[in-house]
Amino acid sequence: xxxxxxxxxxxxxxxxDTAAVDRLDLDIQDxxxxxxxxxxxxxxxxxxxxxxxxxxxxxxxxxxxDRDVTNAPPKERDIAMVFQNYALYPHMSVGENMGFALKMQxxxxxxxxxxxxxxxxxxxxxxxxxxxxxxxxxxxxQRVAMGRAIVRSPQVFLMDEPLSNxxxxxxxxxxxxIAELQHRLGVxxxxxxxxQVEAMTMGDRVAxxxxxxxxxxxxxxxxxxxxxxxxxxxxxxSPAMNLLDATIVDGGAQVGDYVVPIARDVLAKAGSDKxxxxxVRPEAFQLADEGMPVNVAVIEELGSxxxxxxxxxxxxxxxxxxxxxxxxxxxxxxxxLAADPSKLHLFxxxxxxxxx
Numbered sequence: 001x002x003x004x005x006x007x008x009x010x011x012x013x014x015x016x017d018t019a020a021v022d023r024l025d026l027d028i029q030d031x032x033x034x035x036x037x038x039x040x041x042x043x044x045x046x047x048x049x050x051x052x053x054x055x056x057x058x059x060x061x062x063x064x065x066d067r068d069v070t071n072a073p074p075k076e077r078d079i080a081m082v083f084q085n086y087a088l089y090p091h092m093s094v095g096e097n098m099g100f101a102l103k104m105q106x107x108x109x110x111x112x113x114x115x116x117x118x119x120x121x122x123x124x125x126x127x128x129x130x131x132x133x134x135x136x137x138x139x140x141x142q143r144v145a146m147g148r149a150i151v152r153s154p155q156v157f158l159m160d161e162p163l164s165n166x167x168x169x170x171x172x173x174x175x176x177x178i179a180e181l182q183h184r185l186g187v188x189x190x191x192x193x194x195x196q197v198e199a200m201t202m203g204d205r206v207a208x209x210x211x212x213x214x215x216x217x218x219x220x221x222x223x224x225x226x227x228x229x230x231x232x233x234x235x236x237x238s239p240a241m242n243l244l245d246a247t248i249v250d251g252g253a254q255v256g257d258y259v260v261p262i263a264r265d266v267l268a269k270a271g272s273d274k275x276x277x278x279x280v281r282p283e284a285f286q287l288a289d290e291g292m293p294v295n296v297a298v299i300e301e302l303g304s305x306x307x308x309x310x311x312x313x314x315x316x317x318x319x320x321x322x323x324x325x326x327x328x329x330x331x332x333x334x335x336x337l338a339a340d341p342s343k344l345h346l347f348x349x350x351x352x353x354x355x356x
Contacts, residue, residue, distance in 0.1 A: 002078075002155040002188060004028040004051065007059030011046050020046045022212040023060065031186045032180065035203035037196055039235070043212035044192045045160055052158050054099060064155060080149035081158040086141045088133040088148075095120075095129035095307060098147040112151075119147040122181065139170045146178070149187070157182070157189040163198065175202055197238050200224070208232050230352040232343055233279045239307060239320045241345070242285075246278040253278050253346075254315025258292035260339050262346070269355040270348060276303055276355065279345030282307065285321035291338035294319050297331060308335070 006026040012019045021043040028034045036044040049055040051062055053074035061070045069077050080101075088097050098119060099112040107115075112352060120126045123143045133141055149157055162178070163171045179202045182189050193199055199206045200220040207217040208231075216228045227233035233241050246253035252262040253276055260278060270276050293313035300307040302317040308321045313334065321337050 002064075002065035003030050004034075004156060004188060004190065005063040006051075006060070007063065009047070009050055009057055009062055010059040011043075011050055012058050012116075013111040017081050018060075019212050021044075021050065024161045024212075024214055026207055026214060026217060028188060028190065031188055032203045032351065033191065033202060035063070035191045035193060035206045036209060036339075037193055037199040037206055037210035037235075039194060041211070042209040044194075046212075047209070048158055048160055048190060051077075051156075052081055058330055066215055068167045079158055080152045080156075082145050082149050082162045083156075084161045086133075086145045088141060090133055090146060092151050093130050093132060094125060094136070094144050094147075097133065097144055098129075098151055101148065101152055115151040115153075117175050119150040122150065122184075123147050133200040138166050139158050139174055142166065142174060143177075146181070150181075155188065155192075157187050159191040161193055162191075163193075163195075171198070178202065195229075196236050198266040200236070206236075208235060209349065212353050226354070227279075227345065228279055230279075230347045233347065233354075237281060237332045239322075242278075242280040242282065242317075242319055242321075244278045244280065244312070244316070244317055245275060245349075247275050248273070255292060255317075256312055258314075259270040260344065261341050262344070266346065267345075271350075275349045277349060277352070278339075279347060280339045281318070281343060281345075282320045282322040283342045284343035285319075285323075285337040286340065287323055288336050288338035291336040292319075292336050296333045296335060302338050306338075310335075 009021060009024045010019050011021040023300050024047055036047060046055055050057050053072060057070050061068055064077060065232055086094040096117050099116045102112045102316045105273045122127055123146060125143055125147060128136060128140060131300060163174055166174060166258050205217055206220055206223055210231050216223060216232050223236045227236060230243060234243055244255050246255045248270060249259060252259045294310040295313055296308060296310045298309040305322060305324045310319050312319055348355055
C-alpha cells in the first residue's frame, strides 16, 4: 500500500491549446478511498490514466509512495485497474480471467490458485469459477474484474467508472460492496465517476474537477455543507442546490418580491457587486404563509416526504424544494416557500467564490 501524489501534473493533448488536466496538486493518503468526480470533459479520467501510465505527463510529476513514476511504464507502477467495460477474456473461465495477470508474471500455479480462491471468497464468486463470462450477469462480471485486480495485491487500485454499465438497482448494491471491500482490504483506491451520488456515498474524500482544474477536495459532508464556489455548490447534491440571482437590498437579498434576511456584515463581503447568488438546498426551503411564490409544476412523492418542482412566480427561475408532507396540489397551483436563514449559501456574482 502507498500514498499517491500529483504535483502540478499537467496533460495537454496534441493539437489542443488548453490542458485536459491543468497543474493538478492532489495528495492521497495510504489506504484512502479517493473519488475524482466532475462532468464530462473535466479531466478526471485523464488524471487517472496519467496515474496508470496510459497518458503522458507533459509537466509536473506523479508519485506512488516515495517513487517518482512520472515516466515509468504501467507494469512498473504496481497498480491494478478496473475498467468500465470489464475487459474479460470471453474464452477463459472466471478463475482463469482472475489469475491471468499472475500467470503472465510467472507466479506458480499453486500460489495462483490460492490467491484466486481467496479473492473469490471475498467477492462471493466461488461457485462461478468454472463458468465463462457470458454466463454471468453484469454485476457478477464486474466482481470478476474486481477479483482480477485484487489477486495482484497492488499498491493502488484504479477504477474508471466501473458501475456505469449496470442498472440503477445493481449500481446501488455494487457500490456498497466496493466501498466495504476497499475498507476491508485497506488498499489505496482512486475511483473516477461522473455520478456525484456515487462520489458522496463511496469516497473518504472527493476531488471535484472542472475543465481540468481541481475545484475542491474534501470529505463528502464538507463538500455538501461548505462548497467553495458556485460550480461545486451546483454539482454536489441530489437534487441540486437552488442557485438564485438576488439583488442586495437593506436587510437582505431580494428574489422577485421576496427578501431573504441576511446580516449586513455578510452582504458587505460582496464588495462592489450589486447582486449575489443565493444558494438554497432543497431541504432548506419550508412551506410558509409568506415567502417566495412558486408555481407548482410537479410533486414527486417519495412516501416519507416529497420533492416539489416549480418556477419562481416573479423570476421564472427553476425551484426544487424538499417538503416533509404530502402536498396534494395540482399542476399550476401557487405555494409560498421560505428559506431557512441558517442554511443559506452566498456566492459572489463576479468571482463565483463562496462569501458565506
